[in-house]
Amino acid sequence: MSQPTPRTIAVVGATGVVGQAMVAVLQERAFPVRELRLLASGRSAGRSIDVGGRAIEVREATPQAFDGVDIALFSAGANISLALAPEAAARGAVVIDNSSAWRMDPAVPLVVSQVNPGDLEAHEGIVANPNCSTMQLAPILMALRDAVGLERVVVDTYQSVSGTGAEAVAELEDQVRAHVEGRPAVAAIYPHPIAFNVVPEIDAFLDSGYTKEEWKVVEESRKILHLPELRVSCTAVRVPVFVSHSEAVHVETTRPISPADARRLFAAVGGVEVTDDPASHAYPLATDAAGRDEIFVGRIRQDPSIEDGRGLALWVVSDNVRKGAATNAVQLAEILAAREWLAPWSRRHVLESVAR
Numbered sequence: 001m002s003q004p005t006p007r008t009i010a011v012v013g014a015t016g017v018v019g020q021a022m023v024a025v026l027q028e029r030a031f032p033v034r035e036l037r038l039l040a041s042g043r044s045a046g047r048s049i050d051v052g053g054r055a056i057e058v059r060e061a062t063p064q065a066f067d068g069v070d071i072a073l074f075s076a077g078a079n080i081s082l083a084l085a086p087e088a089a090a091r092g093a094v095v096i097d098n099s100s101a102w103r104m105d106p107a108v109p110l111v112v113s114q115v116n117p118g119d120l121e122a123h124e125g126i127v128a129n130p131n132c133s134t135m136q137l138a139p140i141l142m143a144l145r146d147a148v149g150l151e152r153v154v155v156d157t158y159q160s161v162s163g164t165g166a167e168a169v170a171e172l173e174d175q176v177r178a179h180v181e182g183r184p185a186v187a188a189i190y191p192h193p194i195a196f197n198v199v200p201e202i203d204a205f206l207d208s209g210y211t212k213e214e215w216k217v218v219e220e221s222r223k224i225l226h227l228p229e230l231r232v233s234c235t236a237v238r239v240p241v242f243v244s245h246s247e248a249v250h251v252e253t254t255r256p257i258s259p260a261d262a263r264r265l266f267a268a269v270g271g272v273e274v275t276d277d278p279a280s281h282a283y284p285l286a287t288d289a290a291g292r293d294e295i296f297v298g299r300i301r302q303d304p305s306i307e308d309g310r311g312l313a314l315w316v317v318s319d320n321v322r323k324g325a326a327t328n329a330v331q332l333a334e335i336l337a338a339r340e341w342l343a344p345w346s347r348r349h350v351l352e353s354v355a356r
């Protein structure tokens with residue numbers, strides 16, 4: 001078998017929570033890298049980061065920094081992605097963007113590696129990584145869609161502070177310390193103290209009363225699953241957990257399904273692990289999922305409020321920084337490279353026509 005071609009990879013937001021995880025996941029999965037460019041804001045330029053024992057200097061993310069880049073993994077927020085992803089793509093890179101900037105653009109594939117990898121084929125230089133809450137839900141919903149059909153999904157999330165970034169992790173740590181030392185908690189990143197609290201506000205409120213985060217789960221699930229009419233509702237809640245998002249999910253299916261069949265179905269999905277033995281208190285936990293790439297599902301039971309055995313209730317947990325962001329981005333890079341889909345579809349199409 002021929003060796004995979006090493007690629008020049010840029011990580012934008014390389015000093016952040018997700019960017020650091022992207023660098024780690026590239027190494028762990030032995031992605032063939034010719035050159036690794038670590039990009040961030042001008043504030044970090046000149047700093048160096050240890051990558052596998054080698055110090056790599058951080059550069060400012062400018063359009064020119066993408067010259068010669070094959071794959072650009074973006075994780076520096078939507079404004080940076082809006083400004084720089086087209087610049088990177090124009091210079092020949094395929095962008096895998098972790099922000100919300102491009103996800104709902106009809107011309108941009110929104111992909112979970114084990115759910116809709118085929119959607120990557122049509123990219124025109126930018127590919128979007130879903131929101132972390134949608135990411136962990138999609139493989140579970142895919143399995144139900146394919147086996148028994150989906151009618152309606154209600155999701156309530158319990159999201160960790162690492163989903164907001166490095167400053168939010170520091171804020172929770174500081175508020176916990178303040179409590180122990182008898183100091184008042186100072187909230188700067190969130191509108192209320194997050195330590196010892198449960199805050200039902202993630203991202204901005206929309207006129208509908210939902211938050212943007214909740215609406216991302218609705219719209220992104222529909223796009224990824226190719227079910228534009230799927231009925232979805234979500235309440236997104238921030239909890240004082242450092243890593244991993246948990247979700248209480250209620251699903252109404254088209255045809256009946258028993259919890260035992262659902263367990264077998266989920267266990268057969270790549271990257272999904274069933275942890276479901278209430279008698280021994282075994283169910284997915286945020287602390288167990290942290291640092292892992294799997295999506296864990298448990299507490300699978302029949303929802304008696306839906307007739308004919310067409311309702312299931314479940315608990316889904318995954319590391320938001322890894323599968324919810326960095327790992328899926330690297331998995332998309334692996335698929336694009338393995339299927340030789342790095343160039344935009346229109347350019348590949350022209351080259352194929354010329355070859356014929």
Ligand SMILES: NC(=O)c1ccc[n+]([C@@H]2O[C@H](COP(=O)([O-])OP(=O)(O)OC[C@H]3O[C@@H](n4cnc5c(N)ncnc54)[C@H](OP(=O)(O)O)[C@@H]3O)[C@@H](O)[C@H]2O)c1
Nearest residue numbers: 013015016017018040041044075076077099163165166325
């Ligand atoms: N955390 C998660 O679980 C998660 C999951 C899915 C999606 N996301 C998304 O991923 C993105 C980053 O999240 P994060 O959690 O890693 O945030 P973070 O820890 O706050 O890191 C932000 C990164 O963006 C860089 N950055 C800021 N301003 C920049 C600029 N003007 N030019 C270039 N780089 C700039 C920062 O560089 P400096 O250090 O130089 O400021 C830093 O590397 C966000 O869009 C977020 O919504 C996060």
